Amino acid sequence: xxxxxxxxxxxxxxxxxxxxxxxxxxxxxxxxxxxxxxxxxxxxxxxxxxxxxxxxxxxxxxxxxxxxxxxxxxxxxxxxxxxxxxxxxxxxxxxxxxxxxxxxxxxxxxxxxxxxxxxxxxxxxxxxxxxxxxxxxxxxxxxxxxxxxxxxxxxxxxxxxxxxxxxxxxxxxxxxxxxxxxxxxxxxxxxxxxxxxxxxxxxxxxxxxxxxxxxxxxxxxxxxxxxxxxxxxxxxxxxxxxxxxxxxxxxxxxxxxxxxxxxxxxxxxxxxxxxxxxxxxxxxxxxxxxxxxxxxxxxxxxxxxxxxxxxxxxxxxxxxxxxxxxxxxxxxxxxxxxxxxxxxxxxxxxxxxxxxxxxxxxxxxxxxxxxxxxxxxxxxxxxxxxxxxxxxxxxx
Amino acid sequence: xxxxxxxxxxxxxxxxxxxxxxxxxxxxxxxxxxxxxxxxxxxxxxxxxxxxxxxxxxxxxxxxxxxxxxxxxxxxxxxxxxxxxxxxxxxxxxxxxxxxxxxxxxxxxxxxxxxxxxxxxxxxxxxxxxxxxxxxxxxxxxxxxxxxxxxxxxxxxxxxxxxxxxxxxxxxxxxxxxxxxxxxxxxxxxxxxxxxxxxxxxxxxxxxxxxxxxxxxxxxxxxxxxxxxxxxxxxxxxxxxxxxxxxxxxxxxxxxxxxxxxxxxxxxxxxxxxxxxxxxxxxxxxxxxxxxxxxxxxxxxxxxxxxxxxxxxxxxxxxxxxxxxxxxxxxxxxxxxxxxxxxxxxxxxxxxxxxxxxxxxxxxxxxxxxxxxxxxxxxxxxxxxxxxxxxxxxxxxxxxxxxxxxxxxxxxxxxxxxxxxxxxxxxxxxxxxxxxxxxxxxxxxxxxxxxxxxxxxxxxxxxxxxxxxxxxxxxxxxxxxxxxxxxxxxxxxxxxxxxxxxxxxxxxxxxxxxxxxxxxxxxxxxxxxxxxxxxxxxxxxxxx
Numbered sequence: 001x002x003x004x005x006x007x008x009x010x011x012x013x014x015x016x017x018x019x020x021x022x023x024x025x026x027x028x029x030x031x032x033x034x035x036x037x038x039x040x041x042x043x044x045x046x047x048x049x050x051x052x053x054x055x056x057x058x059x060x061x062x063x064x065x066x067x068x069x070x071x072x073x074x075x076x077x078x079x080x081x082x083x084x085x086x087x088x089x090x091x092x093x094x095x096x097x098x099x100x101x102x103x104x105x106x107x108x109x110x111x112x113x114x115x116x117x118x119x120x121x122x123x124x125x126x127x128x129x130x131x132x133x134x135x136x137x138x139x140x141x142x143x144x145x146x147x148x149x150x151x152x153x154x155x156x157x158x159x160x161x162x163x164x165x166x167x168x169x170x171x172x173x174x175x176x177x178x179x180x181x182x183x184x185x186x187x188x189x190x191x192x193x194x195x196x197x198x199x200x201x202x203x204x205x206x207x208x209x210x211x212x213x214x215x216x217x218x219x220x221x222x223x224x225x226x227x228x229x230x231x232x233x234x235x236x237x238x239x240x241x242x243x244x245x246x247x248x249x250x251x252x253x254x255x256x257x258x259x260x261x262x263x264x265x266x267x268x269x270x271x272x273x274x275x276x277x278x279x280x281x282x283x284x285x286x287x288x289x290x291x292x293x294x295x296x297x298x299x300x301x302x303x304x305x306x307x308x309x310x311x312x313x314x315x316x317x318x319x320x321x322x323x324x325x326x327x328x329x330x331x332x333x334x335x336x337x338x339x340x341x342x343x344x345x346x347x348x349x350x351x352x353x354x355x356x357x358x359x360x361x362x363x364x365x366x367x368x369x370x371x372x373x374x375x376x377x378x379x380x381x382x383x384x385x386x387x388x389x390x391x392x393x394x395x396x
Numbered sequence: 397x398x399x400x401x402x403x404x405x406x407x408x409x410x411x412x413x414x415x416x417x418x419x420x421x422x423x424x425x426x427x428x429x430x431x432x433x434x435x436x437x438x439x440x441x442x443x444x445x446x447x448x449x450x451x452x453x454x455x456x457x458x459x460x461x462x463x464x465x466x467x468x469x470x471x472x473x474x475x476x477x478x479x480x481x482x483x484x485x486x487x488x489x490x491x492x493x494x495x496x497x498x499x500x501x502x503x504x505x506x507x508x509x510x511x512x513x514x515x516x517x518x519x520x521x522x523x524x525x526x527x528x529x530x531x532x533x534x535x536x537x538x539x540x541x542x543x544x545x546x547x548x549x550x551x552x553x554x555x556x557x558x559x560x561x562x563x564x565x566x567x568x569x570x571x572x573x574x575x576x577x578x579x580x581x582x583x584x585x586x587x588x589x590x591x592x593x594x595x596x597x598x599x600x601x602x603x604x605x606x607x608x609x610x611x612x613x614x615x616x617x618x619x620x621x622x623x624x625x626x627x628x629x630x631x632x633x634x635x636x637x638x639x640x641x642x643x644x645x646x647x648x649x650x651x652x653x654x655x656x657x658x659x660x661x662x663x664x665x666x667x668x669x670x671x672x673x674x675x676x677x678x679x680x681x682x683x684x685x686x687x688x689x690x691x692x693x694x695x696x697x698x699x700x701x702x703x704x705x706x707x708x709x710x711x712x713x714x715x716x717x718x719x720x721x722x723x724x725x726x727x728x729x730x731x732x733x734x735x736x737x738x739x740x741x742x743x744x745x746x747x748x749x750x751x752x753x754x755x756x757x758x759x760x761x762x763x764x765x766x767x768x769x770x771x772x773x774x775x776x777x778x779x780x781x782x783x784x785x786x787x788x789x790x791x792x793x794x795x796x797x798x799x800x801x802x803x804x805x806x807x808x809x810x811x812x813x814x815x816x817x818x819x820x821x822x823x824x825x826x827x828x829x830x831x832x833x834x835x836x837x838x839x840x841x842x843x844x845x846x847x848x849x850x851x852x853x854x855x856x857x858x859x860x861x862x863x864x865x866x867x868x869x870x871x872x873x874x875x876x877x878x879x880x881x882x883x884x885x886x887x888x889x890x891x892x893x894x895x896x897x898x899x900x901x902x903x904x905x906x907x908x909x910x911x912x913x914x915x916x917x918x919x920x921x922x923x924x925x926x927x928x929x930x931x932x933x934x935x936x937x938x939x940x
Binding site: 298320349 | 473481522690885
């Protein structure tokens, strides 16, 4: 690989570390006794670092572009990293409107998770297939990504609102689902830890099957809890799979993906159990006291504003630009491909959100839950549609 | 129609909740916007009289009220959303491999669920009648709810006066009383408001400062955009608006372009298929991981011809070149005269064009030819004369050969992997000799043949697959999308802010309303009132 690629990777690594440090400074503002909106020193350092980290990530983007000759948004690693970068950008915008430091304490870790998640996918430069060779690649992809990132800020604000407002004195459905959101985030952490650990160990298991004279193989990089359907393990001295992936999971490498999912869920469970053991209460209940200072009305408004700002951007990039490009590349602007349909679903969902905001009683907590669901839909479109559903967008 | 006269003298239409001019709540209608027992007035539609909230007697009223409800609208959205999600569980019929039986495909590939999915018709969900009805209902809802609200809202905003009723002012979300404020203080605030680009109107010492009213029309503008998009989708069913066809053209071949009434022809000069160099150090690793060649370009170099004059049946038409160019993925070629575009959609590499054979004595090590012939895939003959009384008769021709349970068969009619059974006749052959030829195999059934047919050469060529399209609906979609974007941005990125200055006997009341971004209007007011004796209004919703 060439030098630009190395420079680019270093920039990305640097911004990851800078975001991490910025998070710590933002977290320091929680203990700050001063009034809201008055900028504290820690907050000022936090946002400055965030901006430096963002510039460094632009460095990653530019140098990778130079190295590969095309905008680095063409596979799952590149797109997801870019999404993390746009999330930071959206946070910077919202921060300068509302000056809420607590938003940084939650947004930056989410951005870190996203970038960390991205780097679990193959990172080498990949060539562009003919259908991707178009200016619309970066026009469409960057706009979608920015729109989704702004919408993701509404998720973060909604999450803060929920942690702040949900009654933690009794166990309820609400506390359960809030813990579930926490658990999901822990699953991502578990996925990153497990994948990078076993990658460092160069762990590998190969499965094979022979059908009609042809041999198919699948490589696992995590110990097999579940083996692929109808395949035989050929690597010696590895853990024996506990069961076989059911036959109705049809996607490419379904067994491996299912195995990774199981590991993430179990790892998340372990992390969650550990957290509960240390905290001796629900995670939500443990964070709640830190958010006492937060004004829930302002957070609720951030939830709404982020949707109001992000919705047009998403529509422009995810539906309109997407349609123009699809018309050029695939000779039809709309074709009911799963990715397209899920972009439509995202659009419909947030349209519903904006209409519900018209009614009394849908502000505050209900809005916050909707923001969380909206983010789940975006993540579904990013992860599940690419990895599980078969379609034209399965580039990674 | 029953009109309601307010104490301020303004006559309001039936069903008005807040007087259009002064904002005084009209007592008998407060239930409409749920204002009873509430501190704050519902300002969503300015308390204007909407048809849907006023009449509920006839069938028309009931249908109107149904479709104008936001609740119904949201339900329609949610149902469409769920239905769409269901449509992505398994691939739609258009994405399953061509030529397979869908009934079997869904069952074999996805098991019981797949079978149920197929039987419920979900394999064609997006063109199902009920999905169409859902989308159409959203369209109807868009039209009705917009008309229901936009007209009265327009009236209410037009008729509003600067001087508002006391109750209206007190029941705004942002409201504050300042005692002992002087008229200088008020004047100062008015000046500040003007500086902030508020449009200030005065009525008897009362002031209304207003900004960004046009953002209130945003939702209706974007609804118009959506309606245009839905109408454009309906236009596509008209053949003169929209045609789609497909044509395969072999290299060197000239073919009529479908949907042009036999008036236009295309010649495929060359089909180019390029792959990335696996030694390119940038991408070497990714190509290795991919395990196969990564294509970098699909391209057809084409010449377009138009028929010159009238064609005489049975004769080849006279062709004049209209244009020539490249058809590349992402770069379609457009024939402007007839507004037809050609898209690079597919290809088939190395199709057989012709194969040459020779006949020789089987045991001849030199394989000296007794006779030769060429089999042209485009123009196959049933027999070939080899001279000296020898001939080869084509018994069977398999364009894409494979063995099905030990019996030779063809997968398609396209010459991708041809095989032949020839009967060779000659003066010294008793009956005939059977020769079975396939690429890479000579499967002669009989060992007793005296003569043998051998392959001497072959020509291959590529085939390009082009989509032929005319779509006059595109401009309508474009217009709809642009209007939609304008509407959304107008509604979302601007705010309608109003501030009322309401002098009282011993001071002044300030009230403010915005349709969104309360944080922003508060910041505006805070800044202005910082250097003013008038107190910052309180957020009565937070106190509630």
